[in-house]
Amino acid sequence: MAVPxxxxxxxxxxxxxxxxxxxxxxxxxxxxxxxxxRAIEAVDDALTIHRPSATTALNERLLAGETAxxxxxxxxxxxxxxxxxxxxxxxxxxxxxxxxFAVAGWRGIIFDRAAARLCATTPVAFDFGGFGKGFAxxxxxxxxxxxxxxxxCLSAGESSIAVIGEHPLGGGWPFAVPHPSDxxxxxxxxxxxxxxLSISATVGAGTAAPDRAAMLxxxxxxxxxxxxxxxxxxxxxxxxxxxxxxxLVADPERADRLIDQDRANRFLFDLPCATAxxxxxxxxxx
Amino acid sequence: MTDTxxxxxxxxxxxxxxMAAAGAGMTAAAPWAAIAAGTAAATSDxxxxxxxxxxxxxxxxxxxxxxxxxxxxxxxxxxxxxxLTKARPYVGANTPVYADHRAMLEKGGLDALVIATPLxxxxxxxxxxxxxGLHVWCEKAMARTIPDxxxxxxxxxxxxxxxxxxxxxxxxxxxxxALRRAKAGEIGSLTQIRASWHRNNSxxxxxxxxxxxxxxxxxxxxxxxxGLMTELATHQLQVGNWFxxxxxxxVMGSGSICFWKDGREVYxxxxxxxxxxxxxxxxxxxxxxNARYGCEEQIQGSKGTIEPELGRIFQExxxxxxxxxxxxxxxxxxxxxxxxxxxxTWFPELPVTTPxxxxxxxxxxxxxxxxxxxxxxVRANRALPGLLAQAYAASVASxxxxxxxxxxxxxxxxxxxxxx
Numbered sequence: 119m120a121v122p123x124x125x126x127x128x129x130x131x132x133x134x135x136x137x138x139x140x141x142x143x144x145x146x147x148x149x150x151x152x153x154x155x156r157a158i159e160a161v162d163d164a165l166t167i168h169r170p171s172a173t174t175a176l177n178e179r180l181l182a183g184e185t186a187x188x189x190x191x192x193x194x195x196x197x198x199x200x201x202x203x204x205x206x207x208x209x210x211x212x213x214x215x216x217x218x219f220a221v222a223g224w225r226g227i228i229f230d231r232a233a234a235r236l237c238a239t240t241p242v243a244f245d246f247g248g249f250g251k252g253f254a255x256x257x258x259x260x261x262x263x264x265x266x267x268x269x270x271c272l273s274a275g276e277s278s279i280a281v282i283g284e285h286p287l288g289g290g291w292p293f294a295v296p297h298p299s300d301x302x303x304x305x306x307x308x309x310x311x312x313x314x315l316s317i318s319a320t321v322g323a324g325t326a327a328p329d330r331a332a333m334l335x336x337x338x339x340x341x342x343x344x345x346x347x348x349x350x351x352x353x354x355x356x357x358x359x360x361x362x363x364x365x366l367v368a369d370p371e372r373a374d375r376l377i378d379q380d381r382a383n384r385f386l387f388d389l390p391c392a393t394a395x396x397x398x399x400x401x402x403x404x
Numbered sequence: 405m406t407d408t409x410x411x412x413x414x415x416x417x418x419x420x421x422x423m424a425a426a427g428a429g430m431t432a433a434a435p436w437a438a439i440a441a442g443t444a445a446a447t448s449d450x451x452x453x454x455x456x457x458x459x460x461x462x463x464x465x466x467x468x469x470x471x472x473x474x475x476x477x478x479x480x481x482x483x484x485x486x487x488l489t490k491a492r493p494y495v496g497a498n499t500p501v502y503a504d505h506r507a508m509l510e511k512g513g514l515d516a517l518v519i520a521t522p523l524x525x526x527x528x529x530x531x532x533x534x535x536x537g538l539h540v541w542c543e544k545a546m547a548r549t550i551p552d553x554x555x556x557x558x559x560x561x562x563x564x565x566x567x568x569x570x571x572x573x574x575x576x577x578x579x580x581x582a583l584r585r586a587k588a589g590e591i592g593s594l595t596q597i598r599a600s601w602h603r604n605n606s607x608x609x610x611x612x613x614x615x616x617x618x619x620x621x622x623x624x625x626x627x628x629x630x631g632l633m634t635e636l637a638t639h640q641l642q643v644g645n646w647f648x649x650x651x652x653x654x655v656m657g658s659g660s661i662c663f664w665k666d667g668r669e670v671y672x673x674x675x676x677x678x679x680x681x682x683x684x685x686x687x688x689x690x691x692x693x694n695a696r697y698g699c700e701e702q703i704q705g706s707k708g709t710i711e712p713e714l715g716r717i718f719q720e721x722x723x724x725x726x727x728x729x730x731x732x733x734x735x736x737x738x739x740x741x742x743x744x745x746x747x748x749t750w751f752p753e754l755p756v757t758t759p760x761x762x763x764x765x766x767x768x769x770x771x772x773x774x775x776x777x778x779x780x781x782v783r784a785n786r787a788l789p790g791l792l793a794q795a796y797a798a799s800v801a802s803x804x805x806x807x808x809x810x811x812x813x814x815x816x817x818x819x820x821x822x823x824x
Contacts, residue, residue, distance in 0.1 A: 122736060123735055123736070125732055125735065125736065127732065138726070138728050140728055271728060273727075273745070276726075276727055276728070276745045277746045279745060285740060286735050291743070292740065292741065292742040292743065293745050294744045294745070295746045296746070307742050349746070
């Protein structure tokens with residue numbers, strides 16, 4: 119008879135959603151999950167714009183046209199990560215894009231890392247939706263790895279996933295993204311090992327929730343309302359999250375370019391349409 | 405509308421009432437409905453009705469009486485001439501018109517009265533009607549005080565004359581269908597009803613020359629009305645009692661003149677909790693400066709919700725099985741399968757916005773059907789079963805609520821009521 123695999127779970131609410139941290143196996147420190155929770159809560163505290171935070175303080179300075187110091191280390195690390203993923207997504211992920219200001223965007227911001235300060239050429243404000251959850255899972259994952267955890271699955275609202283190591287029964291962690299109009303069918307299935315996954319969509323429960331920001335294409339300010347779902351797998355949650363957001367708002371040309379870079383890990387579905395399953399990673403579902 | 409179309413519309417309406425009234429448990433819950441919908445045949449021997457009070461509501465009632473097959477307006481009465489002038493076009497040219505109801509009663513030639521006068525006059529007009537040997541149909545609420553309500557019931561019993569009160573929701577196919585589905589267990593165990601009647605107007609009518617504000621705006625003054633409680637809440641308290649199949653055990657509440665500080669005496673804001681046996685509650689609010697939530701009764705059970713004014717029934721959405729919870733159980737069983745994720749980002753406890761299912765809509769003539777039922781009862785000298793008990797309890801509940809707010813105390817259901 120197989121010996122049961124020890125499991126442990128930490129569930130809590132943060133970043134406006136349900137966070138679950140599942141640990142499998144006996145390895146690692148006992149308080150590792152709690153420490154990982156604290157890491158996610160620290161990200162929430164730093165990046166939220168729904169209550170006073172380091173980000174809201176930063177936004178106030180930038181909106182006033184002032185140079186803003188970045189004293190909070192979590193916010194600083196987030197900005198460093200954003201600088202990287204902004205480039206990786208051809209600028210389609212842009213936490214400074216804002217419908218209120220026509221020219222606002224990350225490209226108008228000067229990030230002086232050495233001095234830990236920001237200044238902007240135009241009024242600008244950050245909204246870290248479409249990035250924060252993946253970034254938070256990265257920080258929690260780092261805490262768990264440092265604590266010796268070798269098998270874990272982290273979830274933020276079931277739309278942002280990060281796994282550590284292999285599945286407790288061996289091999290990759292299998293995940294399926296359900297079809298929004300047919301729960302018995304799935305859009306795509308993936309297996310992850312030491313990777314993160316992010317799903318972004320313009321349809322489905324939660325998309326009409328209060329305070330949910332519009333999906334905005336940064337360069338032309340187009341609001342994406344067409345039913346779409348994007349899925350991205352990456353080594354980090356920050357990149358997966360930014361990539362799924364970028365795919366969702368991308369025009370066809372840039373969507374194809376992003377997908378062509380990593381066809382096994384990037385998917386875009388135009389909904390509702392589809393029974394057809396194209397071989398291309400960019401699928402129009404009939 | 406042609407006569408043929410009217411007959412088809414009428415038949416369709418009555419069929420819906422009969423269908424709803426035929427459900428399991430409905431014979432006991434709404435015994436009046438099938439009788440009222442199943443009997444009225446066209447006849448030349450119509451019940452002759454004298455209408456006291458020909459204001460807006462009285463004229464609406466006259467038009468509904470005119471639609472029936474077994475009743476006719478045989479006289480009208482009002483002490484305000486402009487009301488009579490407006491009512492004359494709705495009755496025959498030779499229909500007698502009176503300024504004093506006593507003269508109308510003395511003249512005779514009537515089988516029944518319909519009373520649509522200010523609330524504080526209901527009891528006198530009803531009792532005078534019984535004294536004249538007539539059956540009486542009276543607008544809700546029954547009377548200005550609980551003792552007056554009881555006196556009306558008692559006199560009806562003693563005189564063996566019918567007393568019927570105007571609660572048209574009891575004849576409304578949507579309400580009957582809603583009750584049928586609740587009785588069938590479709591929304592589970594009913595534990596709470598949230599009812600509201602919210603308007604955004606002063607409820608004040610312009611006062612013509614020659615009459616007093618208290619005559620025209622009698623709803624705003626304490627001696628003639630309990631305001632929102634008797635004019636609006638009583639309808640919804642009847643619905644609450646009906647669906648709970650009980651009367652309240654206790655009521656507590658708060659009332660205030662919060663917005664329309666224009667000299668009125670009745671509350672423009674009321675909020676009450678009516679308790680029922682078993683911990684059930686009816687939570688009631690009515691106000692006159694915000695219409696967002698309008699008029700509705702949200703009948704809440706363990707499996708669903710009915711909103712009869714909206715005409716919809718909603719099933720509870722089953723809780724989502726958490727995907728990672730399932731994965732953990734799989735691992736414990738040594739099983740590995742794809743974990744379905746990303747269906748939705750989880751948001752905390754937002755209102756469910758599922759569209760629900762229609763309870764049925766259409767052009768309804770529930771007020772007309774009330775009168776056909778009344779006419780049938782008068783012919784048979786046998787009241788439609790269940791109606792008066794519902795109306796009596798609703799009126800008592802509304803007046804007890806007023807007392808609870810006035811005193812700032814929780815009041816228990818009176819033990820001195822007349823048994824029906």
